Amino acid sequence: MSLNKLALILIAASSVLWSGCSKFLETTPDMRTDVDTPEKIAELLTSAYPRGSYIPFMESMSDNAGDKGDAAGAGEYVNMDPWKFDEVRDRNQDSPDYYWYACYEAIRAANQALASIEAANDSYDYSAQRGEALVARAYAHFMLVSLYAHSYDPSTAATDPGIPYVTEPEEEVLKKYERKTVAYVYDMIEQDLETGLLLIDDNAYKVPKFHFTQSAAHAFASRFYLFKRSYQKVVDHASQVFPTGGFAGKLRAVNDPQYRDMEYYNKQAWFSQSENPANILLVEAVSVWGRNYSAYRYGLSTAQVNLYFGNNVTGGSYAYMIYGGTELVYNIPKFREHFVKEGLNATYGTPYNTIPLFSAEEVLMNRAEAYAMLGNYDQAVADLNTFASTKVFASQDNPVYDPAAYAITTAKLQFFYGSGSLQDNIISAVLDFKRREFMHEGLRYFDILRHNLPVTHVSNDRSETYFLGPNDLRRTLQLPQEVVLSGIEANPR
Numbered sequence: 001m002s003l004n005k006l007a008l009i010l011i012a013a014s015s016v017l018w019s020g021c022s023k024f025l026e027t028t029p030d031m032r033t034d035v036d037t038p039e040k041i042a043e044l045l046t047s048a049y050p051r052g053s054y055i056p057f058m059e060s061m062s063d064n065a066g067d068k069g070d071a072a073g074a075g076e077y078v079n080m081d082p083w084k085f086d087e088v089r090d091r092n093q094d095s096p097d098y099y100w101y102a103c104y105e106a107i108r109a110a111n112q113a114l115a116s117i118e119a120a121n122d123s124y125d126y127s128a129q130r131g132e133a134l135v136a137r138a139y140a141h142f143m144l145v146s147l148y149a150h151s152y153d154p155s156t157a158a159t160d161p162g163i164p165y166v167t168e169p170e171e172e173v174l175k176k177y178e179r180k181t182v183a184y185v186y187d188m189i190e191q192d193l194e195t196g197l198l199l200i201d202d203n204a205y206k207v208p209k210f211h212f213t214q215s216a217a218h219a220f221a222s223r224f225y226l227f228k229r230s231y232q233k234v235v236d237h238a239s240q241v242f243p244t245g246g247f248a249g250k251l252r253a254v255n256d257p258q259y260r261d262m263e264y265y266n267k268q269a270w271f272s273q274s275e276n277p278a279n280i281l282l283v284e285a286v287s288v289w290g291r292n293y294s295a296y297r298y299g300l301s302t303a304q305v306n307l308y309f310g311n312n313v314t315g316g317s318y319a320y321m322i323y324g325g326t327e328l329v330y331n332i333p334k335f336r337e338h339f340v341k342e343g344l345n346a347t348y349g350t351p352y353n354t355i356p357l358f359s360a361e362e363v364l365m366n367r368a369e370a371y372a373m374l375g376n377y378d379q380a381v382a383d384l385n386t387f388a389s390t391k392v393f394a395s396q397d398n399p400v401y402d403p404a405a406y407a408i409t410t411a412k413l414q415f416f417y418g419s420g421s422l423q424d425n426i427i428s429a430v431l432d433f434k435r436r437e438f439m440h441e442g443l444r445y446f447d448i449l450r451h452n453l454p455v456t457h458v459s460n461d462r463s464e465t466y467f468l469g470p471n472d473l474r475r476t477l478q479l480p481q482e483v484v485l486s487g488i489e490a491n492p493r
Contacts, residue, residue, distance in 0.1 A: 035116040041129045047109035048136035052102030053287035056094040057082040058442030066301030068327050069460030075297035083298040084466050085474045093286045097480040103140040110137040111169045131199025135212040138192035145185045147477050151449040152227050157183035209274035209282050215241045216281035219358035222366040234370035238363045250360040252278045253390040255319035268333035272354040280358040287353040294331035302327050313416040313429050316392035316406040334440050361437050365430050372426040380426045384408045
């Protein structure tokens with residue numbers, strides 16, 4: 001088993017994070033100082049969430065990205081290389097290397113908080129902070145193992161190489177960590193997640209949407225157990241995200257007249273605001289995605305736009321609003337950049353995007369899929385209808401949702417998808433809804449991984465084809481070069 005000195009990872013992390021955007025963690029308390037009060041630990045834990053974005057490379061690798069052609073330019077490496085399923089030649093913000101290091105920086109902050117709590121005279125006073133640190137540590141490791149290791153398969157997880165699961169702050173220069181297996185990493189994630197859930201106290205947060213509240217932790221658990229194929233646990237945790245009132249009023253109602261009447265930039269801002277009830281957990285990440293996603297060459301092309309204008313299982317029309325007027329800048333308003341200048345009169349600084357890490361839409365669809373896998377088809381269809389009631393209407397000229405006309409039934413599922421298996425038809429509907437809902441958000445790639453879906457990218461002039469098959473080794477991201485050079489096993493190619 002290959003070993004790794006994580007000190008090398010963290011040194012490299014600093015160089016990559018700071019070379020991409022300076023002062024990436026400028027407000028973070030110094031981890032070398034004494035962190036000896038709940039308030040100081042709570043401040044430290046603001047850095048326990050990855051401050052990098054996974055969206056650009058996950059979106060480009062998915063079938064939600066098409067080629068807009070030469071008129072859109074050559075494409076930046078973080079956009080072009082993953083679309084061609086090549087290793088990304090960029091290491092700055094929005095690259096896989098940057099995200100790897102952002103996750104381990106978050107893990108380092110969580111571990112420092114846990115060590116400080118352990119050293120406290122009365123650790124009971126820190127139980128809420130301990131819960132947040134454990135769940136945050138689990139989340140960062142989950143994202144790493146999902147992207148940089150083989151997707152969880154119960155038949156191979158015990159032998160598939162995982163990623164280093166780090167549980168201690170870095171104090172020893174020659175500390176070594178094993179990559180171990182996907183099964184081991186999943187066991188550790190589950191242990192941290194379930195322990196942390198028991199301790200999290202929502203009252204400890206000043207701005208809850210930027211922390212692992214009980215709702216956010218349950219949302220994470222619904223995703224984790226969906227990957228692990230523990231479907232009853234998906235249902236149990238998803239149902240705890242909104243324990244009173246369910247998902248009614250929590251989804252982004254794109255068919256609602258009040259939303260549709262918003263100006264473009266207001267829609268863009270509303271998408272990631274903490275006041276938006278659909279947002280369960282938010283993070284402020286260093287990223288230029290917000291300024292570039294509409295203009296990137298590989299993205300929402302005409303082929304992808306057509307996903308929104310064809311027939312769907314409800315019999316109604318999708319209500320999503322696509323802006324741009326031309327293929328070169330088609331977009332759904334979702335991200336608005338927050339640019340922080342280096343100084344009062346500076347012309348340079350750091351671009352941030354607020355990213356919804358978990359949303360009501362994802363959790364509801366996680367539950368619908370889990371219900372289907374458990375054979376609870378009535379509940380699964382009910383969740384599909386709850387989702388559709390906020391996403392479809394009669395037409396652009398008649399923007400009204402009529403449940404009598406557009407309710408999803410088993411007969412509609414059979415007619416539209418054509419499978420003799422109701423379970424398969426429900427899963428197809430879930431994946432269809434999610435593919436459109438999470439345009440520009442990268443999450444489609446998670447479904448591609450979980451369901452072993454192939455991806456075919458064809459150049460705009462039809463002269464080049466790039467295919468990512470279900471067993472293609474490139475589905476798993478490569479580890480950063482210096483991590484491999486330090487002794488840890490690279491992913492096979």
